Each structure stands twice: as C-alpha cells, then as structure tokens.
Amino acid sequence: DGGITQSPKYLFRKEGQNVTLSCEQNLNHDAMYWYRQDPGQGLRLIYYSQIVNDFQKGDIAEGYSVSREKKESFPLTVTSAQKNPTAFYLCASSPQPTGGFGYTFGSGTRLTVV
Amino acid sequence: KNEVEQSPQNLTAQEGEFITINCSYSVGISALHWLQQHPGGGIVSLFMLSSGKKKHGRLIATINIQEKHSSLHITASHPRDSAVYICAGNMDSNYQLIWGAGTKLIIKP
Numbered sequence: 001d002g003g004i005t006q007s008p009k010y011l012f013r014k015e016g017q018n019v020t021l022s023c024e025q026n027l028n029h030d031a032m033y034w035y036r037q038d039p040g041q042g043l044r045l046i047y048y049s050q051i052v053n054d055f056q057k058g059d060i061a062e063g064y065s066v067s068r069e070k071k072e073s074f075p076l077t078v079t080s081a082q083k084n085p086t087a088f089y090l091c092a093s094s095p096q097p098t099g100g101f102g103y104t105f106g107s108g109t110r111l112t113v114v
Numbered sequence: 115k116n117e118v119e120q121s122p123q124n125l126t127a128q129e130g131e132f133i134t135i136n137c138s139y140s141v142g143i144s145a146l147h148w149l150q151q152h153p154g155g156g157i158v159s160l161f162m163l164s165s166g167k168k169k170h171g172r173l174i175a176t177i178n179i180q181e182k183h184s185s186l187h188i189t190a191s192h193p194r195d196s197a198v199y200i201c202a203g204n205m206d207s208n209y210q211l212i213w214g215a216g217t218k219l220i221i222k223p
Contacts, residue, residue: 043200045211092211107156108151
C-alpha cells in the first residue's frame with residue numbers, strides 16, 4: 001500500500017546535537033511538507049518542497065534544514081540552533097503543490113531533547 | 115485570533131453518547147481535513163471534504179463552505195474513540211494547510 005513512512009516514532013537527543021528525521025513516500029507525490037506541533041497549538045509549517053531539488057521556508061524554519069534530492073524522500077534536520085526542539089513532527093505529501101487533491105500524512109515523530 | 119478555531123478544546127463524555135466537534139475558519143478554503151491523533155502522537159486522516167457530508171462507520175463529517183464551518187460527529191461513542199481530533203483547511207490563496215489546535219476527546223466506559 002502507498003503511504004508515508006516516518007521514522008523513528010520516538011527520538012531522544014542530547015542538547016546541542018543535530019538530529020535528522022526521516023520521511024519517505026511511495027505515492028509519487030510532487031509536494032512534501034514538514035510540520036511541528038506544540039501542546040495546545042495548531043501544527044505549523046516548517047519547510048515544504050514542491051519539486052525535487054527545491055524547497056521553501058515555512059513559518060518557523062529557523063533552526064531546521066531540509067533536502068529534497070529524491071522525489072520520495074524529504075528528511076528534516078533539527079539543528080543545535082533550534083532553541084526548543086522538543087515537539088511532535090509531522091510529514092505530509094500532496095500530488096500537486098496546490099494540495100488540491102488532498103494530503104497524505106505520516107504518523108509523526110516525537111522528538112525529546114534530554 | 116486563529117484562522118481556524120475548534121470547539122470545544124476538551125470534551126469528556128460517557129460511552130454511547132453522540133459527539134459533536136466543531137471547526138470554524140475565517141479564511142477561504144477549498145477543502146477541509148479531519149484527522150485523529152491518538153496518545154503517543156500517531157496521526158490518521160479521517161476525512162477530506164469540500165462540500166456536503168461524508169460518512170465512515172460511526173464517523174460523520176459535514177461542511178458548509180459559505181458559513182465557513184465544519185463538524186465532526188461520532189455516533190455511539192466508545193472509549194477507543196478517545197483521541198485528539200484536528201481540523202485543517204486547504205487555503206484558497208496559497209493552497210497551504212491551516213490547522214486547528216485540536217479537540218481532546220475522552221470517552222468514559
């Protein structure tokens with residue numbers, strides 16, 4: 001079955017370390033997205049990519065980096081510059097950048113900084 | 115003011131009750147998603163709708179684009195329905211998603 005795979009489900013990192021969250025889709029979707037969720041708030045857009053080798057900053061890109069070398073993969077790196085990295089991270093994809101045919105969502109990664 | 119408002123923020127009900135969760139938005143959207151997030155965080159897409167009503171099992175979602183309002187109903191609620199329910203809209207202007215803060219539902223046996 002087609003879908004989005006995020007790994008790992010839970011991730012712990014020491015303060016000051018970079019960590020990369022994986023997001024892989026086998027839906028042949030052009031666009032991919034990363035969101036962050038904090039308690040009591042709606043999800044916020046970190047980065048998105050509409051085509052391979054291209055990506056744009058979302059609302060809260062500071063302290064994060066991404067790459068889109070393959071259509072299937074859109075990894076997110078949480079760098080040591082991110083002040084409050086502990087959060088739930090959600091990856092999504094859509095067939096077209098407009099999202100007009102809907103989104104498919106991963107199951108998320110919960111990152112905890114210890 | 116958030117562009118997407120969900121109500122209530124928290125809802126506790128007894129097993130078997132009919133549940134309604136509301137989502138209102140202040141911007142133009144082309145479609146609205148309802149998602150379910152269980153404890154531990156995993157998110158499941160329930161519905162995407164742009165008009166009318168959709169039904170899946172005991173779940174029903176409705177939307178009125180003109181009134182900028184959507185509802186998610188759960189009939190014959192069960193403790194396994196306990197989760198956070200989130201609505202998100204496809205914005206007309208840039209096709210990005212705007213998210214509600216979620217409604218935490220607890221169904222007691």
